[in-house]
Amino acid sequence: NQNLLELQQNPEYWPTQLGNYQGNRYSQLDQINRDNVNDLRSVWQFSTGVLRGHEGGPLYVGDGRLYIHTPFPNKVFALDLEDEGRVIWSYEPDQDSRVIPVMCCDTVNRGLAYADGRLFLGQADNTLIALDAETGELLWDVSNGDHSVGETNTMSPLVVHDKVIVGISGGEYGIRGHITAYDVESGEMAWRGYSTGPDDEVLIDPSVTLMMGEPIGEADLGLTTWPEGEWERGGGAPWGWVTYDPDLDLIYYGTGNPGTWNPEQRTKDGEPADNKWAITVFARDPNDGSVKWVYQKVPFDEWDYDGVNENQLIDVEFNGEERKGLAIIDRTGFGFLLDRETGELLVAEKFAPETNWADSYDMETGRPNVNEQYSTYRQGVNVNTTDICPTAMGAKNMQPSAYSPKTGLLYAGINRICMNYEPYETDYVAGQPYVGATLTMMPAPLQNGGMEGRMGSFIAWDPVAGEVVWEIDERFAVWSGALATAGDLAFYGTLEGHVKAVDIETGEELWRFKTPSGIIGNVNTFMHEGKQYVGVLSGVGGWAGIGLAAGLEDPEEGLGAVGVFSALGDYTKLGGVLTVFALPD
């Protein structure tokens, strides 16, 4: 989209949730820098009036306003940046609250998209809407799914050319994942690509679509790698982030776990089957949805390692050659580097050293070398496989990473949690959970020292060397999106509610501020009339904070999250607030 391309070229703006199409979450602004960040202070705060988990962050496109959203009921606010957040307009969709119990991991929403004077929002109930950014008037709405069968929406749409692109959630309800493009002007559907099923519905051409740099060759793998009919409830929900390369004209996103979590029910002829295309990175042509390449990170998932983490588009030097790279700090505990033109796998190394479900990746086949001891399928149905690392939440969940072209490093909040996983036989009933596993979770054992009992850290990752450069331990998982700036700073939030700024080269903490609730939103920055601001939504929740958000107390509830995060309530309570920071005049 021409307008978005222009907006993202202006360093003063923050026009998409990830800061730019490439997903870098990097700002060239340096008014706030490592020499003066100590003076950063809150200039105003705004309470959203909504209690549950606040993901995503404010957009700024140069009109003196911040555009923010909330979890269900998905209110939208245009706030006056100069007038301490005065409400210019607000919008509240009329939604059926019966969607709430079918949202797996809190009633979160990862935010608005903007283009050409319009705002786009994917409501929890699957209604995609376009609003006039000037007035808040509803321009069109369209239904992208049916919550009565467990389809919901939490993701942020992305506008590419004249299309708004959105996925769907429901991997825990036996839905069939898809990504869909709608016309920006009219809301009319342009194309839909499914994650599972026959090639003509996934939009794969096996003679053209690449896998590990070669044409797939075999037809209908999205059908033949499943037991009879299971692909129809096979999950693979793309509920995370979409990034875009304007030069190659390709969008990138990943698909979630295959349903059910009981791997035994996804075998074919008594053998593990790949369950394609769950947990797969897709590169698609945004014009017609056709698939340029695929890379399945975890064939035959046995741990719920949804492959939806953001695909960071970065240019790298690899073995002395310039490569168009795609870097992922992945849920599996591995950091991947791929060639984003062909989908070839270049690097797969552990960023979380406790990771034990696989020892390594076979760089020829692109498949993980699974460790039998932690294979929930090999251990068997109704057997509790213990001490698997990472947990089903992954070593990193949806919290988006940042990339600094100055350091060539990625920065991300990660999770240091392991699990016990017991699969059980489950029946599919439309609109009911199709999980088939009981989980308990515990802090990851320390490998190289660190803070006893810690459940999170913030890391700097070298995507080419495949190495952690520095890391900071945190008491709880870091469920907030990172920001990197030309002021030599990295920012992130903690589940206790701190927003922190650290030296981008050493990780030394330079500043912190305690917001009113735990942070699962992303730290964004922008400049208005010569002043650089930092803005972040606090409001604890998400899967990590589901105990607090949904009022759950049984340790096994929240798919095992309630137990391991039971101490979180000693540090924070619910409530959505936007805090905006700047340096004193």
Ligand SMILES: O=C(O)c1cc(C(=O)O)c2c(n1)C(=O)C(=O)c1cc(C(=O)O)[nH]c1-2
């Ligand atoms: O498979 C799915 O459809 C699906 C959806 C979502 C979601 O929409 O939030 C999450 C997950 N899975 C999931 O596995 C997960 O870890 C998760 C964490 C969160 C969150 O916002 O904290 N959402 C989700």
